[in-house]
Amino acid sequence: MIALLPDVADIRISTPSEKSPNPRVEFELPDGWLLLSRLSLGYQTMTAWMVDLAAQLFKHYPNSANPIAEPAVVLIDEIDLHLHPKWQRTIMAYLSERFVNTQFIVTAHSPLIVQAAENANIVVLKREGDSVKIHQHPQDVKGWRIDQLLTSDLFDIPSARSPHYENLLTQRRQILSQPHLSSADQERLNELEAQIGDLPTAETRQDMEAMDIIRRAAELLKQSA
Numbered sequence: 001m002i003a004l005l006p007d008v009a010d011i012r013i014s015t016p017s018e019k020s021p022n023p024r025v026e027f028e029l030p031d032g033w034l035l036l037s038r039l040s041l042g043y044q045t046m047t048a049w050m051v052d053l054a055a056q057l058f059k060h061y062p063n064s065a066n067p068i069a070e071p072a073v074v075l076i077d078e079i080d081l082h083l084h085p086k087w088q089r090t091i092m093a094y095l096s097e098r099f100v101n102t103q104f105i106v107t108a109h110s111p112l113i114v115q116a117a118e119n120a121n122i123v124v125l126k127r128e129g130d131s132v133k134i135h136q137h138p139q140d141v142k143g144w145r146i147d148q149l150l151t152s153d154l155f156d157i158p159s160a161r162s163p164h165y166e167n168l169l170t171q172r173r174q175i176l177s178q179p180h181l182s183s184a185d186q187e188r189l190n191e192l193e194a195q196i197g198d199l200p201t202a203e204t205r206q207d208m209e210a211m212d213i214i215r216r217a218a219e220l221l222k223q224s225a
Contacts, residue, residue, distance in 0.1 A: 006087070014026070074104050085112055092106075114149055114154060
């Protein structure tokens with residue numbers, strides 16, 4: 001069972017006593033021994049259903065040398081619920097490596113789950129009127145970034161930026177699309193530019209720092225020219 005749970009080195013169950021009439025389950029994690037009740041809700045939830053799944057496999061395959069590797073079909077609703085983003089990125093591969101012959105049918109609202117499920121059959125459920133339609137062939141999103149997934153047909157989010165900055169950018173586009181700018185338009189454009197500032201376009205902090213160095217170098221070259 002230890003091999004099924006992430007970061008767990010050992011498990012111990014205390015025997016009931018007068019002080020603690022109920023047995024306690026403790027896990028040895030990198031931070032030390034912790035009660036199951038002290039772990040995050042996501043960890044508790046995942047532990048509960050994974051232990052239940054393993055128990056069901058042992059029950060249905062009592063004569064198997066490795067019940068965990070026997071075939072099964074498991075339905076999980078909102079597998080991303082309460083899970084840290086790092087876990088969301090690895091949960092599907094983690095399960096597939098441990099339950100090698102189990103078919104997992106899961107629902108999720110997280111682009112991290114979709115990004116990690118490159119070899120899975122992805123379908124989209126959309127409410128249309130009083131019914132829910134199943135779209136079985138959404139666009140191919142293999143290799144896409146998280147922000148690209150969020151703004152794809154899978155999630156229907158118009159922009160990866162905050163509504164506030166998206167509104168400012170929309171106003172700027174509307175002004176710049178005009179053939180001639182009035183003094184009021186130019187004044188408003190300057191205000192928008194000041195509010196928008198230098199929005200990050202790079203993917204990582206290192207990329208942003210590199211872009212900042214390039215920008216400053218360009219300014220120095222411009223001044224020395």
